[in-house]
Amino acid sequence: MIIKPLKIPRSLKQLQAIKRRLDPQHPKYDAVLQDLAIQTAGYKGEKEMEYPLSFLHAQTYRIFHDLRLHDGIHFFQIDVLLLSQSFITILEVKNIAGTLRFDTDFNQLIRIQNDMEEPFPNPIMQVKRQRLQLMNWLRKNNLPNLPIQEFVAIGNPRTMLQASQKNSKIHNKVLHSQTIPFKISELEKVYQKEILSSQQLTELSVKLLSAHTDLEKNMMVKHQISTENILPGVYCIKCSKLSMRRLKNSMWVCGICEITSNDAHIEALKDYAYIFKNLISNREAKSFLNLSSSSTVKRLLKSVGYETEGNRRSTVYKITI
Numbered sequence: 297m298i299i300k301p302l303k304i305p306r307s308l309k310q311l312q313a314i315k316r317r318l319d320p321q322h323p324k325y326d327a328v329l330q331d332l333a334i335q336t337a338g339y340k341g342e343k344e345m346e347y348p349l350s351f352l353h354a355q356t357y358r359i360f361h362d363l364r365l366h367d368g369i370h371f372f373q374i375d376v377l378l379l380s381q382s383f384i385t386i387l388e389v390k391n392i393a394g395t396l397r398f399d400t401d402f403n404q405l406i407r408i409q410n411d412m413e414e415p416f417p418n419p420i421m422q423v424k425r426q427r428l429q430l431m432n433w434l435r436k437n438n439l440p441n442l443p444i445q446e447f448v449a450i451g452n453p454r455t456m457l458q459a460s461q462k463n464s465k466i467h468n469k470v471l472h473s474q475t476i477p478f479k480i481s482e483l484e485k486v487y488q489k490e491i492l493s494s495q496q497l498t499e500l501s502v503k504l505l506s507a508h509t510d511l512e513k514n515m516m517v518k519h520q521i522s523t524e525n526i527l528p529g530v531y532c533i534k535c536s537k538l539s540m541r542r543l544k545n546s547m548w549v550c551g552i553c554e555i556t557s558n559d560a561h562i563e564a565l566k567d568y569a570y571i572f573k574n575l576i577s578n579r580e581a582k583s584f585l586n587l588s589s590s591s592t593v594k595r596l597l598k599s600v601g602y603e604t605e606g607n608r609r610s611t612v613y614k615i616t617i
Contacts, residue, residue, distance in 0.1 A: 341391025
């Protein structure tokens, strides 16, 4: 049973919006592209987990994606947490292409691709730390001390894994996503005793979910991009250019590929919400959509069905994303 489903991170959606509205010649454009690629790969890796996790018995396991807790000192985020009456499994998901070599001498992961070697922090140590933090969280909240098993799950099925002979036991902690159901089946044979009752399982699930805190990351601040650098306008769903203009017949038309749309402004307003804020005034919408008529803007905002706050000149619309 999925308690906390996987969602596209807000930071990823913000980066997508920034990319659409940042001049490619901007000095931060390449950094935005790189960050976007990293976050996209991370999300796709976690998305790859959904299929193998679907083979787990829904009544036995409570599944949490991207669960972020506070252990009393630090926040920690678990990519996937599987909760049962007998044990907990946590997965640190990695979606890294190429060949991965685990170096336990220096506690690092080496990615080999195109005859190049690139170091990464050791995800085994990362997930072990998460296990300790989760144990502290359970203890701090006076909750039952369930056995916790931690693994690194590789989302890319084409990734090759390597370990030296002396590190051969790494395969016990690192696995490809498609083998997760089989690993869980092995754990079920080890942890047969039910520590939690059905009611306690439900109560712990509720506590975990209520303790979750979203990570607020502002990509504009991270990449030091000024609001003045964000290009206004409505982009075309076909050619992705900020080239849509509003016609008198209430249609949007692209000045490049000539495709038409009734509601191209909706995605543009979502960009505004991700980049700036989810409340927008008529004046702000008029400027961002490159429109000249306040009455047209008012009609567009009302037609979408956004909730409003304030009245008359102080009215703002709450953009739904």
